[in-house]
Amino acid sequence: MLDALLDAEPDDQALAVIGVCLTQLHRCDPAWAGGHVDTLLSLESAWRPARVWLAHGKPDAALLVRLNRTGLWRVLCEPDGEGSSYRVLLVLLDDAEPLGAAGGVLAGLAGCPGGEVAVSVMLSQLATYTARSESSEVTERAVGL
Incomplete structure (x- = not known):
């Protein structure tokens, strides 16, 4: 079907x-x-x-x-991209780095039109997520980001 x-x-x-x-x-x-x-x-x-x-x-x-990475960054830079950025954030917290080095992902995103705002939104979400987490591993990974 x-x-x-x-x-x-x-x-x-x-x-x-x-x-x-x-x-x-x-x-x-x-x-x-x-x-x-x-x-x-x-x-x-x-x-x-x-x-x-x-x-x-x-x-x-x-x-x-x-x-597609370029398409993903474009979606994250859109005004309604907060839900999308949260899903990416959760993957960036993974030590296995399935998207590649988190710094590279954030730098690539920041280099897109509107990317600075998208990175700021994601880091704000990271701060909130980390504050609510009771995991020291999440805190360590967040500090690395």
């Missing part, structure tokens, strides 16, 4: 619903998700599954890594 929906004329509401569940779809059937990368992971339109997932979906480092 999802294949028919993805292959049909774009239905922005249906694709947005898929976006909310994108983490589960990606985890349950990575081969299927990989076969629909152009439709699922496009960041061009606000109603695309990846854009909806970034703003409202369950965080998933493996999915985030698959997104």
Whole structure:
């Protein structure tokens, strides 16, 4: 059923619903998700599954890594990018650095139009997240960022 929906004329509401569940779809059937990368992971339109997932979906480092980095930075720099930046922030706190060195990610983001504000928002979120966390590991990683 999802294949028919993805292959049909774009239905922005249906694709947005898929976006909310994108983490589960990606985890349950990575081969299927990989076969629909152009439709699922496009960041061009606000109603695309990846854009909806970034703003409202369950965080998933493996999915985030698959997104186009330039497109991701553009989304983070948009005025409504706070939900998206929070998901990226959670991945930056991962010691495995799935997106690469956190400093490089933040520097790349800062270099985009509106990037300074996006980095500021993300660091503000980091401060709030760290203050609420009881984990010394989170605190150490936050200090490193």
